[in-house]
Amino acid sequence: METLKCTVLHLLVFVQIIRTQAKVASIIVFGDSTVDSGNNNHISTILRSDFGPYGRDFINGQPTGRFSNGRIVTDFISEGFQLKPVIPAYLDSSYGIADFATGVCFASAGTGYDDATSNVLSVMPLQRELQYYKEYQTRLRESLGNEKAEKIIGESLYLISMGTNDFLENYYILPYRSSQYSVEGYQQLLTGIARKLIQDLYNLGARKISLGGVPPMGCLPLERARRILYGSDCIEEYNNVARNFNSKLQDLVNNLSKELPGIQVVFSNPYDMLLKIIKDPHSYGFESTAKACCASGMFEMGYLCNSYSTLTCQDADKYVFWDSFHPTQKTNSILAQNAINNSLAVFL
Template sequence: MQGQRNNLISSSSCVHVFCIFLALLVAGTGSEKVPAVIVFGDSSVDAGNNNFIPTVARSNFAPYGRDFKGGKPTGRFSNGRIPTDFISEAVGVKPYIPAYLDPKYNISDFATGVTFASAATGYDNATSEVLSVIPLWKQLDFYKDYQTKLKAHVGESKANQTISEALYMMSLGTNDFLENYYAIPGRSSEYTPRQYENFLAGIAESFIRKLHGLGARKISLGGLPPMGCLPLERTTNFVGGNECVPSYNAIALEFNNKLKKLTVKLNKELPGIRLVFSNPYFILLQIITKPAHYGFQSTSVACCATGMFEMGYACRRGDMFTCSDASKFVFWDSFHPTEKTNAIVANYVVKNVLAEFL
């Protein structure tokens, strides 16, 4: 029966809600061991913080969010929910994680989950400066502010319990390479690719140490996807016949290996920490290389507009060309997965990595 359930989850018949319920059955989740999900990162986990800062890195307009509850764009870079929404639901918290800067929400909403993430940011402060978004250090400042509000809202004792038992998710790094290192002059003249990987890993380590110092114990460090297979990179890979860019995928694998080693190191050095490495690389690559197995038809182009290079405002301008059924596409825009892909990746992470917290 266990094998049958696993097959059901990866089959093409598995749709969003059913995926979650099947994942709950397989992993035996739905407990109260995780009182809140707290998120740091980039557009992969931004639920709309960028809507409230002066930046062009936004998605609070159609066709984004057309498959979200109510059909309204929220600032999530997808047609619907993002991975942390699905993870929050799968661990028994709530189906959507709100953005910290969204005035529609307050500390009563944030007490069980909040995202400080900002689209187009990275580990490197220079990455966040490209499109004037929230750097990682500022996200940590927001978290400190959140702690103060949480203690005032529920009392210090309960707040400390939530802080220590919450699940902390980190998802960033892609922009550091694709929107910074390989896109503009600067870091590439200071560092070789391997040196830049080490530079970023050092920032990740410092951030986790600070987070641990503030009381966090259950932390998921997210890895890079096969970024050479993003539609934008494939579209511009003229020499390679519009296939995945091997060099970018190699960088992702190298950097992920360094992050994995970092988790081993910090688990030995930081008392009480339970740090895990959530790697989306192989599950996403499997979806891209075996799309029919998951019910997808298109992997090299996205749903939005022509599917080759559009994201953000370019998706709005090309709305008339946008696909009618996003569930057939692995990618929503040239950089971000569809809701269906997000659900599959989230279920994989819950069952294979986060299950130890449940």
């Protein structure tokens, strides 16, 4: 009996050691408006959400620059990893390096892999996000010392989420890229940029990386509204592009896993889960999928989604989308939990 007790005790200690070693030190975010926690508040752009009714269901009803009625996916992921419940924006001067040591966001709403996408609304290009990350590393070393800083850098989970704007706010709207590339060619261009980003992060010390896919783009209320004369169903052409692009990103992750020693890189795909919610909303407690909560729910986001609209819904939890482009807090929580249970489970 005593031997059995010792064996069980040793097993429990071993399991605890595994959990401690596997737990991430911090969440570090790169991307667009789906994960921007307020960086655009501090740059010269019209694409902002630092006003009501954005944030009305956030802590103290505060509009932080998150494009939602409350928290976004990365906030819920941070909480799921037993870190803090919200990830601060790097450009928010009310936070310091001590805050950023356990989670920081470099994302900029409206950006994409392609620099031409960030130019549309004068937001931070991807390389600027990376430059701020390098600055962050320097500050981290100065504050904590090299040893502690390197430990955080190596044990952080890096979340990358972008690509939708490259297609919907660039390729399909403006003639520049569509005249240069076929859709297939443009997907390959973006995949090449994603590859370089992951390689750059790897060279800077990152070892735990999640590359996010794009959602069913044709089901966003804005895209449905743009083709309202053809019906309000999802635009299958855009969804096909999303699936094909996600397949390329998955292949990229598979290849990088073999090429970069010591890396743990996964593909985190929101497409299937979000499409399930859209196709069967009542199973998840939603009532509306084709229209968003804010204003008319068809065209508005950013400044067009404001507190002066009398049409904004009372209960955002009944809506899959908050504005015409972005999910509600409830949807974000479901997507985050799905990611934690699946692609991100390897990091727990």
